[in-house]
Amino acid sequence: MSRHRSPILFVIALLIAAACSSATPTGGGTGAPQASGAAGTLVYYADVSDLISLDPAVAYEFSGVLLVHNAYETLVRFEGSDLSTIKAGLATSWEPKDAGSTWDITFKLKSGVKFTSGNPLTADDVVYSLQRVIKLNKSPAFLFTDIAGLKPESIKATDGSTVVVSMPKTSSPQGFLSILTFTVGGIVDSKEVKSHETSGDSGSGWLLDHSAGSGPYVIDHWTKNAEVLLKANPNYGGTKPPLSGVLVKHVPESTNQQFALEKGDADVARNLGPQQISAVQGKQGIATTQGNSLLLVYVGMNATVKPLDNVNVREALRTAIDYDGIIKELLKGNAKKVQNIVPAGLAGYNDATPFQADVNKAKSLLQQAGQTSVNLELLVPTGQAPGGVAWADLAAKLQADWAKIGVTVTIKQTAQADLLTSYRAQKGQLVMILWGPDFPDPDANVGPFTDYAAKSIAYRNGWDDKTIAQKGRDAALITDTSKRAAAYKDITEYVLHNGPYAILYQPTELFGLRSNVKGFAWNPMGWLDFAAITK
């Protein structure tokens, strides 16, 4: 036995020695005033298990989008948390023109922009970047190909600083500009990327965990399942970011995020639930903040199922729900009361909220429909709904609200993938789920919610209203913003009372911050400008 003992003892000795050396930043001293490690680095704790790639043509998950947004610049952009006014990015002008059979958008590029490599940003880089998205055909590519109707040849450079994009007349120029503000519109350094191409992958193998952009930060490294480090881009043309680095640490357990925030090891904790937020509120050195999201939590009512085919039954179900109770009690105020299909924050948002637990009115609506007792099944996902409440608790609340008007609901809880499989096949009766727009434009919600032929949400709920679908398609193409807003108001008002949906709430996002962190502004599209943050 003695032969085998020594290496074991050696390891134990090392373990003990290491444990006793309470030195250096790792352990984090008690009550450290700011996050450990490099002083100029923002330490951001989050569950980033959804991270797949940091390539702007591939990333379409929340974590990927957050990181890519900070490493690349886009032709046009939204500023701060506003999502209705397009501002200049790499392009200084972008007027859509009616070119007969197409919409042509001419982008004039800002001069003197350099990539991290030092290469100048030219029209060729823009054409390469946008065509690359179509060629790679990964998750976000449908925004270019299906929504904007682009083909590789639709994107052309007319000179070194001018790019023209030609779109079919059936696509919305305004919608496309909104898409371009998203990470999929990030412009890559074509020379750099081409030099890393292997077997025709357009450099996506390399861009998976490197960056070649002109944004304020550069991807320093990504250790899978552990962390991503961003470092300030020395060639960035805009205002130099105050923090020289951003460390995004993958910490899936939210209690752990809470501990690290309280100890000062984390500057930002991304995934604190409402209870943890109230636990840290008022503690010294900690601040909490909210951010808007564009998600809507809703119940779809399958109009092919009796008696949900009757518009009065659907209106009765909407009318009976205690929306305020859901938001105040279940979500602890962590949501906005929204009852229309376009979320607050997007152009076309309609702030009308006519429904609130009116039992008498709901009962009379049921009577008008000739219904006395209604039995329905409610499909509900497992786990947590956005805003920090269990789906099951939301379902129980609805069940209780509807019971008051004589509607008996059986709750069936399944994994989300299971639920979606049934829902997509029009096999649900009542289905509770969430929706987030693919791009920051009202069309990203109005299309799916109204157009049966698009085979999205309207289809899943068997709601085939050709008039409203056409109105939706027309509104998407309007270029005059005030006329467009009026068209959307008309559409949302109609869907509010006639559609097969009960929109329950729009969740807000909660963040725990060290109180020395300033300039934190969450964009509802799921990103944040790290370059605006100081600590």
Add this chain to the structure above:
Amino acid sequence: MRFLAFLIRRLIGIAAVMIGVSVITFAISHVIPADPAVAALGDHATDEQIAAFRAEYKLDRPLPEQYLTYVNDLLHGDLGRSIRTRRSVADDLADSFPATFELSFTALLVSIVVGIPAGIWSAISRGRLPDVVVRVLALAGGSIPVFWLGLIVIGLGYYQLGWFPGGGRIDAFVAPPPLRTGLYVVDSLVAGDVEALRSSLIHLVLPALTLGYFSTAVITRMTRSSMLEVLGQDYMRTAEAKGLRERTVVLRHGLRNALIPTVTIIGLTFGSLLSGAVLTETIFSWPGLGRYATASAVSLDFPAVLGVTLLAAVVYPVANLVVDVAYYWLDPRIQRG
């Protein structure tokens, strides 16, 4: 020669287990009602995208054909591509398995180093205070949920005392050693990187203690009971009657015989540590196999689930094989037998 034949028999057994496991896992992951394409592409995907996805992963083919394609790829060393991470499953496993192995191995080491002496001590002081203390601790180890224990350990070791880091394998501002084995401790030793070694060791302490508590309890109890049995044997009384020191009697004559059942338990425990690390990995942000397996299962990532299952199907029999080899060394009767 006999040993070689025994080894070959066991290796054939492992292959048979793998075939069985792959058939069952494949069947289960393909007959569940949810569609992996919907799970992967989500709410927004069009029917065309779903059809393209099904074609890409050959989900549109008959099940036996899918299985044969999978096995064919497997025999060519290709475990397929993960739906969730879009990377090759082999690469994903190569990334996450060493992390889990390092954690489990450390936990096992802790269990052996603590469990066996505790078991012996408990046995020789049967009915007295040390025995009671050890038994209570062992009972607790067997019944405390890992998730709860992990939160307590992290709350104390990190949040209250600040002696240990709150999670991860290495400090964010310490570069990991150049990876050879994927085991940070070994790799930093090889590279002679003291800072990386210190950081990876200190990161191991809390998760290894958390994960190792249950197995320590199991090993303690097994050592105690087999030691008690051995202590009552005639040869022990003979050894004592010869006038040997108690220490020699217990360790030389007693322990070696008492260890045989303990070794069996250690082998089985190691297998369960590897697969049971899920909760510990989640609490301690440990980028290991357990978390990979959970995330894959939740997103119906069947190539990844199959990969993890097959890996487990190899690890268990290999752990048992190591145990059997240990028997050879512990019990001369087996060598002769």
